[in-house]
Amino acid sequence: MSRKIVAATAQLGPIARDESRTSAVARMIALMRTAHDRGARLVVFPELALTTFFPRWLLEGHDLDRFYETEMPSPETLPLFDAAREMGIGFYLGFAELLLDGERERRFNTSIFVTPEGRIAGKYRKVHLPGHYNHEDWRAFQHLEKRYFEHGDLGFPVFEAMGGTMGMCLCNDRRWPETFRVLGLRGAELVMLGYNTPQHYPQAPEHDHLQDFHNHLSMQHGAYANGAWVIGTAKAGLEEGCELIGGSCIIAPTGEIVARTQGRGDEVAVAEIDLDRCRELRENVFNFALHREPGDYGPICEGADIRERTRAETTRNSHFSDTAAPTASD
Amino acid sequence: MSRKIVAATAQLGPIARDESRTSAVARMIALMRTAHDRGARLVVFPELALTTFFPRWLLEGHDLDRFYETEMPSPETLPLFDAAREMGIGFYLGFAELLLDGERERRFNTSIFVTPEGRIAGKYRKVHLPGHYNHEDWRAFQHLEKRYFEHGDLGFPVFEAMGGTMGMCLCNDRRWPETFRVLGLRGAELVMLGYNTPQHYPQAPEHDHLQDFHNHLSMQHGAYANGAWVIGTAKAGLEEGCELIGGSCIIAPTGEIVARTQGRGDEVAVAEIDLDRCRELRENVFNFALHREPGDYGPICEGADIRERTRAETTRNSHFSDTAAPTASD
Numbered sequence: 001m002s003r004k005i006v007a008a009t010a011q012l013g014p015i016a017r018d019e020s021r022t023s024a025v026a027r028m029i030a031l032m033r034t035a036h037d038r039g040a041r042l043v044v045f046p047e048l049a050l051t052t053f054f055p056r057w058l059l060e061g062h063d064l065d066r067f068y069e070t071e072m073p074s075p076e077t078l079p080l081f082d083a084a085r086e087m088g089i090g091f092y093l094g095f096a097e098l099l100l101d102g103e104r105e106r107r108f109n110t111s112i113f114v115t116p117e118g119r120i121a122g123k124y125r126k127v128h129l130p131g132h133y134n135h136e137d138w139r140a141f142q143h144l145e146k147r148y149f150e151h152g153d154l155g156f157p158v159f160e161a162m163g164g165t166m167g168m169c170l171c172n173d174r175r176w177p178e179t180f181r182v183l184g185l186r187g188a189e190l191v192m193l194g195y196n197t198p199q200h201y202p203q204a205p206e207h208d209h210l211q212d213f214h215n216h217l218s219m220q221h222g223a224y225a226n227g228a229w230v231i232g233t234a235k236a237g238l239e240e241g242c243e244l245i246g247g248s249c250i251i252a253p254t255g256e257i258v259a260r261t262q263g264r265g266d267e268v269a270v271a272e273i274d275l276d277r278c279r280e281l282r283e284n285v286f287n288f289a290l291h292r293e294p295g296d297y298g299p300i301c302e303g304a305d306i307r308e309r310t311r312a313e314t315t316r317n318s319h320f321s322d323t324a325a326p327t328a329s330d
Numbered sequence: 331m332s333r334k335i336v337a338a339t340a341q342l343g344p345i346a347r348d349e350s351r352t353s354a355v356a357r358m359i360a361l362m363r364t365a366h367d368r369g370a371r372l373v374v375f376p377e378l379a380l381t382t383f384f385p386r387w388l389l390e391g392h393d394l395d396r397f398y399e400t401e402m403p404s405p406e407t408l409p410l411f412d413a414a415r416e417m418g419i420g421f422y423l424g425f426a427e428l429l430l431d432g433e434r435e436r437r438f439n440t441s442i443f444v445t446p447e448g449r450i451a452g453k454y455r456k457v458h459l460p461g462h463y464n465h466e467d468w469r470a471f472q473h474l475e476k477r478y479f480e481h482g483d484l485g486f487p488v489f490e491a492m493g494g495t496m497g498m499c500l501c502n503d504r505r506w507p508e509t510f511r512v513l514g515l516r517g518a519e520l521v522m523l524g525y526n527t528p529q530h531y532p533q534a535p536e537h538d539h540l541q542d543f544h545n546h547l548s549m550q551h552g553a554y555a556n557g558a559w560v561i562g563t564a565k566a567g568l569e570e571g572c573e574l575i576g577g578s579c580i581i582a583p584t585g586e587i588v589a590r591t592q593g594r595g596d597e598v599a600v601a602e603i604d605l606d607r608c609r610e611l612r613e614n615v616f617n618f619a620l621h622r623e624p625g626d627y628g629p630i631c632e633g634a635d636i637r638e639r640t641r642a643e644t645t646r647n648s649h650f651s652d653t654a655a656p657t658a659s660d
Binding site: 155213280302 | 618
């Protein structure tokens with residue numbers, strides 16, 4: 001049986017700080033219709049696709065909470081689910097997740113995959129949170145993901161959907177080859193990811209011109225070294241004064257970019273992906289059973305556990321921890 | 331103190347099956363002189379740089395043994411060491427190593443780094459052996475590295491030389507991000523590697539046109555994701571009827587190729603490498619202490635130990651094992 005799927009990367013241009021979810025969802029439905037017109041059955045939206053990239057500001061209370069989803073779908077996001085089911089499209093969606101675990105508030109940078117039948121088949125919570133914990137005055141824009149999200153507690157799961165083995169990750173995860181490798185070892189044939197990547201990297205501005213190169217290098221290598229398809233989708237363009245890269249693309253298991261967006265606004269790019277092509281790599285140069293040498297990889301899995309590190313950070317900075325609100329001293 | 335080094339990749343064109351080590355060494359000394367004339371103090375030669383790439387044939391007895399080094403330097407290789415010391419150049423050299431461990435013959439695909447003072451400061455034995463164990467009739471050329479070499483028993487060591495922390499690997503190792511990551515975690519600022527990579531990959535010939543792309547993709551990503559310099563050097567050109575890729579290059583910690591060879595013959599390319607530039611990555615986006623999540627990488631280090639797998643292969647194939655010569659049935 002053929003395992004070919006026409007797939008789309010559905011890039012979003014900027015979302016304003018005060019833009020409603022209803023507006024963002026309407027834009028996504030329009031992209032989905034374009035993708036559908038080009039034959040797509042699978043669409044990948046960006047990370048934090050429903051709102052502006054709010055970790056660029058120090059926020060608290062309602063000003064912060066309003067950027068999180070407490071249910072999925074919600075009344076505002078249900079139209080996206082309905083449109084997808086009606087068109088027979090499966091989709092990846094990134095959003096900020098807020099849940100109550102007993103009395104404890106938990107916040108994650110999350111993605112889900114929704115099947116063409118409307119079932120949430122996979123869920124992922126971002127593992128590699130970039131940025132910093134505390135407000136830093138010298139920055140034109142903050143990058144407070146380490147403050148606003150917990151380390152994802154689901155690892156890197158794979159799931160079966162649309163005839164293949166699927167994996168997900170988010171933004172900074174793609175820079176870490178361990179992300180793709182764990183998914184690859186679990187058999188992922190397609191890795192979907194969304195990103196919000198500023199053009200300007202304040203700690204090393206001498207690399208600003210390399211952001212597109214690094215984005216593609218990371219994803220193309222992740223595809224090639226694991227013989228998996230990769231679809232990476234940006235939120236792009238000048239968002240609240242902060243320029244975000246585009247370069248959304250579909251990458252073959254050979255590492256070749258086979259479709260990509262051309263601008264930094266709302267835009268769709270489409271390609272047919274044949275999941276059976278993963279075998280070209282996975283049965284040959286990247287036949288893991290024959291050629292990997294895990295006995296020599298020990299240091300990769302060593303090091304302080306994230307929970308210890310988080311505890312240490314929390315104690316040192318007395319910042320926004322599991323239940324406490326940000327303190328005035330931040 | 332400045333840690334800038336002018337470095338060279340010293341690519342070799344083909345070496346004929348019957349070409350002597352004396353001839354190969356003379357060619358390497360000529361490349362070293364060219365590199366020296368361009369100001370280089372460090373030169374990287376290819377994998378198995380002293381002979382033809384002999385794993386392309388099924389060989390036994392003296393026909394096989396003659397491609398291995400039993401001492402380093404030997405009378406034939408000493409002129410290379412002498413020339414390097416005289417010019418004040420440190421160099422990386424790949425060769426086939428044969429040693430006696432008690433009664434047991436051991437064979438490795440090995441590289442060494444020799445300091446400008448003539449001291450062997452680092453030694454590496456190839457971990458990721460590509461290819462196959464037994465002769466396969468359908469192949470125009472064999473790739474019998476799994477038969478002719480043991481799995482390297484030194485892991486991925488780093489060593490101090492010329493003011494920096496150095497690492498080495500060989501050919502197929504570069505396709506595995508684990509290689510660069512283990513070296514990166516150990517602090518490598520420069521990773522040197524040699525390769526012999528056929529243009530034609532018999533199991534997936536539809537990828538033949540991608541060999542140069544995959545070569546650079548693997549090395550550029552290894553550099554970027556670990557904030558390390560990489561120098562990769564080919565044995566290139568039409569060697570005994572088998573076309574080998576070139577593309578030898580020097581790659582900055584940003585992943586940018588800053589020098590590369592242009593042809594497939596004996597050729598030098600030179601660049602100044604500043605070891606302090608590694609910090610641009612390692613103190614920021616790839617600050618391992620702040621951003622790695624080893625608690626989620628477990629599957630990377632799991633799996634059958636190489637020794638178990640080798641035993642299983644040896645038993646199943648009754649092929650060339652530690653002490654036995656190839657059997658006629660192969």
